[in-house]
Amino acid sequence: MIRLHKQGEIVQKLCEKCSLHILCMPVMLKERELTDLGAIIRQSRRLKKGEYLFRAGEPFTAIFAVRTGFFKTIVNSQDGRDQVTGFFMSGELLGLDGICNNNHGCDAVALEDSEVCELPFNNMEDAGSLLPSLQIHFYRLMSQEILRTQELMLMLGNMRAEERLAGFLVNLSHRLSFRGFAANDFILRMSREEIGSYLGLKLETVSRTLSKFQQEGWIKVEHKHIQLLQPWMLQEMVMHCQKAVG
Amino acid sequence: MIRLHKQGEIVQKLCEKCSLHILCMPVMLKERELTDLGAIIRQSRRLKKGEYLFRAGEPFTAIFAVRTGFFKTIVNSQDGRDQVTGFFMSGELLGLDGICNNNHGCDAVALEDSEVCELPFNNMEDAGSLLPSLQIHFYRLMSQEILRTQELMLMLGNMRAEERLAGFLVNLSHRLSFRGFAANDFILRMSREEIGSYLGLKLETVSRTLSKFQQEGWIKVEHKHIQLLQPWMLQEMVMHCQKAVG
DNA sequence: CGATTTTTTGATTGGTATCAAACATGGTGG
DNA sequence: CCACCATGTTTGATACCAATCAAAAAATCG
Numbered sequence: 001m002i003r004l005h006k007q008g009e010i011v012q013k014l015c016e017k018c019s020l021h022i023l024c025m026p027v028m029l030k031e032r033e034l035t036d037l038g039a040i041i042r043q044s045r046r047l048k049k050g051e052y053l054f055r056a057g058e059p060f061t062a063i064f065a066v067r068t069g070f071f072k073t074i075v076n077s078q079d080g081r082d083q084v085t086g087f088f089m090s091g092e093l094l095g096l097d098g099i100c101n102n103n104h105g106c107d108a109v110a111l112e113d114s115e116v117c118e119l120p121f122n123n124m125e126d127a128g129s130l131l132p133s134l135q136i137h138f139y140r141l142m143s144q145e146i147l148r149t150q151e152l153m154l155m156l157g158n159m160r161a162e163e164r165l166a167g168f169l170v171n172l173s174h175r176l177s178f179r180g181f182a183a184n185d186f187i188l189r190m191s192r193e194e195i196g197s198y199l200g201l202k203l204e205t206v207s208r209t210l211s212k213f214q215q216e217g218w219i220k221v222e223h224k225h226i227q228l229l230q231p232w233m234l235q236e237m238v239m240h241c242q243k244a245v246g
Numbered sequence: 247m248i249r250l251h252k253q254g255e256i257v258q259k260l261c262e263k264c265s266l267h268i269l270c271m272p273v274m275l276k277e278r279e280l281t282d283l284g285a286i287i288r289q290s291r292r293l294k295k296g297e298y299l300f301r302a303g304e305p306f307t308a309i310f311a312v313r314t315g316f317f318k319t320i321v322n323s324q325d326g327r328d329q330v331t332g333f334f335m336s337g338e339l340l341g342l343d344g345i346c347n348n349n350h351g352c353d354a355v356a357l358e359d360s361e362v363c364e365l366p367f368n369n370m371e372d373a374g375s376l377l378p379s380l381q382i383h384f385y386r387l388m389s390q391e392i393l394r395t396q397e398l399m400l401m402l403g404n405m406r407a408e409e410r411l412a413g414f415l416v417n418l419s420h421r422l423s424f425r426g427f428a429a430n431d432f433i434l435r436m437s438r439e440e441i442g443s444y445l446g447l448k449l450e451t452v453s454r455t456l457s458k459f460q461q462e463g464w465i466k467v468e469h470k471h472i473q474l475l476q477p478w479m480l481q482e483m484v485m486h487c488q489k490a491v492g
Numbered sequence: 493c494g495a496t497t498t499t500t501t502g503a504t505t506g507g508t509a510t511c512a513a514a515c516a517t518g519g520t521g522g
Numbered sequence: 523c524c525a526c527c528a529t530g531t532t533t534g535a536t537a538c539c540a541a542t543c544a545a546a547a548a549a550t551c552g
Binding site: 075077078079081083085096097098099100101105106125126132135136138139140142143144145146147149150151152153154156157158197198199200238239 | 325331345371382385386391446485
């Protein structure tokens with residue numbers, strides 16, 4: 001938990017749902033450990049829309065937790081084609097794929113003015129040996145990222161355009177509501193093209209599919225403002241998709 | 247390194263390239279640490295072809311390193327469709343996605359008679375605090391798994407059937423050669439359908455594409471026996487694919 | 493050897509990409 | 523404040539790749 005912030009209460013609320021909560025809330029820890037942990041989280045960093053938090057290939061020194069704002073990550077293939085591999089909102093972690101080779105495996109770009117907490121990885125290592133529970137917590141976070149990419153693989157490998165987009169909207173809705181935002185009324189921070197890249201579709205297909213969902217009465221689309229009118233229909237589509245269409 | 251094995255030398259050779267090498271080779275560690283580490287790796291376990299090492303949902307207690315043989319992992323989607331998410335050969339790690347929720351996120355099935363080393367995760371936690379370098383090594387392994395799935399996502403999201411299969415063969419070739427096997431002459435341990443599931447293709451497409459590669463003279467296919475005659479052509483196809491086809 | 497499973501190959505269908513053009517949006521500078 | 527341009531979005535027509543349906547051939551297993 002970052003201290004000395006003007007809007008202390010708001011920050012605390014954000015932090016409650018953060019993956020790094022345990023690192024920031026020394027209250028739960030013993031007195032001795034508290035002092036040791038003081039230096040783990042470094043002061044937050046602000047980024048303007050479009051700014052890069054890090055780029056693929058840059059030396060890896062820290063992991064980041066989104067405090068406010070929205071990010072995307074992009075992997076660059078050898079031949080210039082690149083793909084969005086994730087969208088990250090407050091409380092979510094960026095940069096875990098950099099640990100492996102000591103340099104970042106993807107670009108991270110702010111999709112709106114944002115703020116992140118920086119966790120230098122060296123401190124992390126030290127803290128891990130001091131606090132076994134922290135080490136395990138961190139294993140969990142990394143494992144969760146593996147689960148996330150597995151789910152995405154399932155979408156990319158098995159699902160049709162409509163199912164992928166439905167899955168995307170439902171997932172976004174869940175994550176927003178978990179963080180206390182409206183589940184069925186939100187602003188898309190990313191372009192149609194970025195959604196397409198993430199889902200392995202072309203931007204025209206994304207646009208067409210959103211229009212179709214609107215015609216069906218399942219959602220309301222006003223540019224980037226999305227309302228889920230019948231979210232259960234989207235959920236349905238992700239679950240047994242071949243029936244819903246065939 | 248498992249001791250007291252009949253074919254000591256062969257085992258040692260296999261272990262040299264194993265991800266868990268560092269856990270098994272106490273030679274590199276100080277005397278005191280050696281004793282502590284004695285109990286980390288548990289005796290290996292044998293599985294017959296078709297046997298499950300673990301199933302999705304089962305309580306997670308250990309991570310496994312393939313010692314000999316070949317495995318696939320499968321994620322089950324809610325509606326019954328499932329997808330192969332990886333193939334694992336000797337030295338590679340299975341079960342990392344189970345840490346997150348304390349139960350396994352996928353099935354792991356032996357594709358031939360196999361043997362694994364079992365690493366109880368509790369021991370792992372203890373060992374991590376004793377040996378910081380070990381903890382970091384383990385972070386690296388998990389990060390590597392994230393990188394692997396990212397690469398696969400790129401294939402599933404961006405590539406055409408030919409490119410995916412070329413990428414698959416090249417990847418297999420690299421991993422085999424890293425472990426001292428022939429790079430351009432190997433036996434596929436999995437069926438066409440399993441390859442298809444992994445690559446987001448139907449088995450017919452896999453079969454057709456292999457036939458096409460053979461007609462081009464790039465590979466030789468004899469059932470499960472594959473020879474790469476012009477591996478650079480496959481590599482080429484993965485790198486700048488649109489040119490090679492358009 | 494026969495039964496079952498896997499693989500190959502062909503014909504057709506269908507979903508998404510591609511190409512193209514109109515339209516809306518948001519930011520910039522006059 | 524508005525005109526303007528660059529960018530992003532929608533929608534339509536067409537093309538193409540891979541899925542599907544189908545059937546024969548080959549391999550595996552008991």
